[in-house]
Amino acid sequence: MSTKVDSYDDIRALQLEKLQSGTEELLASNRFYKPRMHDVSSWNDFYDLPFLTKAELVEDQKENAPFGTNLTYPLGDYVRLHQTSGSSGGRPLRWLDTARSWVWWTGIWANHVYKGAGITSEDRIFFAFSFGPFVGFWSAYAGAERLGAMVIPGGSMSSEQRVLAIRDLEPTVLCSTPTYALRLAEVAKEMGIDLSESSIKKTLHAGEPGASIPATKKAIETAFGAQCYDHTGMTEVGPTGFTCSAGDGVHFVESEFILEVIPVGTDADPKRTRSEGTGELVITNLGRFCSPLIRYRTGDLVELSREPCSCGSPFAKAVGGIRGRVDDMFTVRGINLYPSQVEEVLRRYSEIVNFQIRHQKVRHMDEVSLMIETRDGDDSIVESVVLDLRHSFGVRIDCQCVPAGSLPANEMKAKRVVHVQG
Ligand SMILES: [Zn+2]
Structure with missing residues (x-):
C-alpha cells in the first residue's frame, strides 16, 4: 500500500x-x-x-x-x-x-x-x-x-x-x-x-x-x-x-x-x-x-x-x-578526496580488477598510496594511472601493483580506505 x-x-x-x-x-x-x-x-x-x-x-x-x-x-x-x-x-x-x-x-x-x-x-x-x-x-x-x-x-x-x-x-x-x-x-x-x-x-x-x-x-x-x-x-x-x-x-x-x-x-x-x-x-x-x-x-x-x-x-x-x-575523506597535499573520486579514474582501466587506498599519518602529514590489482598482475599501466590521477586532482598519488587476488573482493562491502597506524 x-x-x-x-x-x-x-x-x-x-x-x-x-x-x-x-x-x-x-x-x-x-x-x-x-x-x-x-x-x-x-x-x-x-x-x-x-x-x-x-x-x-x-x-x-x-x-x-x-x-x-x-x-x-x-x-x-x-x-x-x-x-x-x-x-x-x-x-x-x-x-x-x-x-x-x-x-x-x-x-x-x-x-x-x-x-x-x-x-x-x-x-x-x-x-x-x-x-x-x-x-x-x-x-x-x-x-x-x-x-x-x-x-x-x-x-x-x-x-x-x-x-x-x-x-x-x-x-x-x-x-x-x-x-x-x-x-x-x-x-x-x-x-x-x-x-x-x-x-x-x-x-x-x-x-x-x-x-x-x-x-x-x-x-x-x-x-x-x-x-x-x-x-x-x-x-x-x-x-x-x-x-x-x-x-x-x-x-x-x-x-x-x-x-x-x-x-x-x-x-x-x-x-x-x-x-x-x-x-x-x-x-x-x-x-x-x-x-x-x-x-x-x-x-x-x-x-x-x-x-x-x-x-x-x-x-x-x-x-x-x-x-x-564522510569519515573516508583523505587529504593529499591539501586536496580533500573521497574514494569514489579515485574509483571514477581507476574504473576507466579495464585491466584493474580491484583497488585499495592506504592512508597513513607520518609526522602529522597524510601519506596516501594506492594498491591496484590488475588482471594477470600486469603492472605496465601504473605510470599512466599515476598521470591520470594527477590530471584529475592536481596531485601525485603513489600507486603500486599487487598480485591478483590479494585485495579483499568482499560480497558484503569493499573497504576502500585502510588507515594504517603510523
Ligand atoms: Zn528520476
Missing part, C-alpha cells in the same frame, strides 16, 4: 502525519527515545529534536546488551535480527524488526527499488549474497518474492558455482555489490564463460557507491551486457533509495524517510538543516517505529537535488548516488 504523493508539499504533509502517529507510540513505551523525544505537532517541534549518532546506539547496546533499549514493543513482537557488517571497525550494531516493519522494508523494494529499475514479476533474480546476519540482500529477496518474481538464492556458493548457476538457471537480474559483480565477471572469464552473453539484463547493487560512479557502472554494464542500477540502504535505517530511468543518481523514498543535509566537518545546528545541497545526510525513518531512528547522522556524503527528474518522481535525488563516507 503506498500513498500517492505528487509534490514536495504532499510529501511534507505525509511525513508529518506519519511522524506524529509514530511519536505517540514511542513516547508511550520506548526507553531509548523517552528522554530524547517530545510531541511533534509541527515542523518546528521536529527541528527542536537532537541529532542521533551511531556512537549513541553502540553505547546503548553495550550498556543494555544484547539489543539495547530502542525497542518500542515487547521482545516477543520482534521476528528478525540483523546486524551491521562492522566494516568500519568496532562492534556490529544489532537491529530488530517486527513482522510489520519487515513488510515496510519489502514494500519499499517492491514498490520503489524494483519498480525504478523496471524489474517485474516476469523477472528471475539471482542473489550473489551470503545470507548471513548482515541485512544486505535479505530484504531484496523478500521484496522480490512480494513482487512475484522468481528468486534464486546464491548463498554458500563459490564464485565458480555462481557463474554456473547463472549459465544454467538463466536469471534476468543479478543482485550483488558492484565489486563482487566485477569479480564474478572475472571468474567467468577465467572459466571461458562470457557473462555479457548471459541471460542477465539488469544488475542491481548495494553496499558500495560503485553503481552510481559512471566508470564503474559502465564497467559492470559492459561485463554483463546489462543495465546497472544502484540501491542505498543501511541496516539501522532501512532501504532508502533507488535508481530511476534517468540513471544519474539515487532518489530517496521521501514518503518513508525525512531527509536533511548538514555541513561536513562542523558542529551542525539541529535547528538549521537544509533539504537540499551537499553535505552529510541525516535521516528519519517513518515506517519502522518498532526500532526507529529520528534525525540520524548517517555519515554518508550526498549532493541532494530537488530539480525535477525526467522520470517524474517527486522525490529528491542524490546526484551521483552516495559519494562516500
Whole structure:
C-alpha cells in the first residue's frame, strides 16, 4: 500500500502525519527515545529534536546488551535480527524488526527499488549474497518474492558455482555489490564463460557507491551486457533509495524517510538543516517505529537535488548516488578526496580488477598510496594511472601493483580506505 504523493508539499504533509502517529507510540513505551523525544505537532517541534549518532546506539547496546533499549514493543513482537557488517571497525550494531516493519522494508523494494529499475514479476533474480546476519540482500529477496518474481538464492556458493548457476538457471537480474559483480565477471572469464552473453539484463547493487560512479557502472554494464542500477540502504535505517530511468543518481523514498543535509566537518545546528545541497545526510525513518531512528547522522556524503527528474518522481535525488563516507575523506597535499573520486579514474582501466587506498599519518602529514590489482598482475599501466590521477586532482598519488587476488573482493562491502597506524 503506498500513498500517492505528487509534490514536495504532499510529501511534507505525509511525513508529518506519519511522524506524529509514530511519536505517540514511542513516547508511550520506548526507553531509548523517552528522554530524547517530545510531541511533534509541527515542523518546528521536529527541528527542536537532537541529532542521533551511531556512537549513541553502540553505547546503548553495550550498556543494555544484547539489543539495547530502542525497542518500542515487547521482545516477543520482534521476528528478525540483523546486524551491521562492522566494516568500519568496532562492534556490529544489532537491529530488530517486527513482522510489520519487515513488510515496510519489502514494500519499499517492491514498490520503489524494483519498480525504478523496471524489474517485474516476469523477472528471475539471482542473489550473489551470503545470507548471513548482515541485512544486505535479505530484504531484496523478500521484496522480490512480494513482487512475484522468481528468486534464486546464491548463498554458500563459490564464485565458480555462481557463474554456473547463472549459465544454467538463466536469471534476468543479478543482485550483488558492484565489486563482487566485477569479480564474478572475472571468474567467468577465467572459466571461458562470457557473462555479457548471459541471460542477465539488469544488475542491481548495494553496499558500495560503485553503481552510481559512471566508470564503474559502465564497467559492470559492459561485463554483463546489462543495465546497472544502484540501491542505498543501511541496516539501522532501512532501504532508502533507488535508481530511476534517468540513471544519474539515487532518489530517496521521501514518503518513508525525512531527509536533511548538514555541513561536513562542523558542529551542525539541529535547528538549521537544509533539504537540499551537499553535505552529510541525516535521516528519519517513518515506517519502522518498532526500532526507529529520528534525525540520524548517517555519515554518508550526498549532493541532494530537488530539480525535477525526467522520470517524474517527486522525490529528491542524490546526484551521483552516495559519494562516500564522510569519515573516508583523505587529504593529499591539501586536496580533500573521497574514494569514489579515485574509483571514477581507476574504473576507466579495464585491466584493474580491484583497488585499495592506504592512508597513513607520518609526522602529522597524510601519506596516501594506492594498491591496484590488475588482471594477470600486469603492472605496465601504473605510470599512466599515476598521470591520470594527477590530471584529475592536481596531485601525485603513489600507486603500486599487487598480485591478483590479494585485495579483499568482499560480497558484503569493499573497504576502500585502510588507515594504517603510523
Ligand atoms: Zn528520476
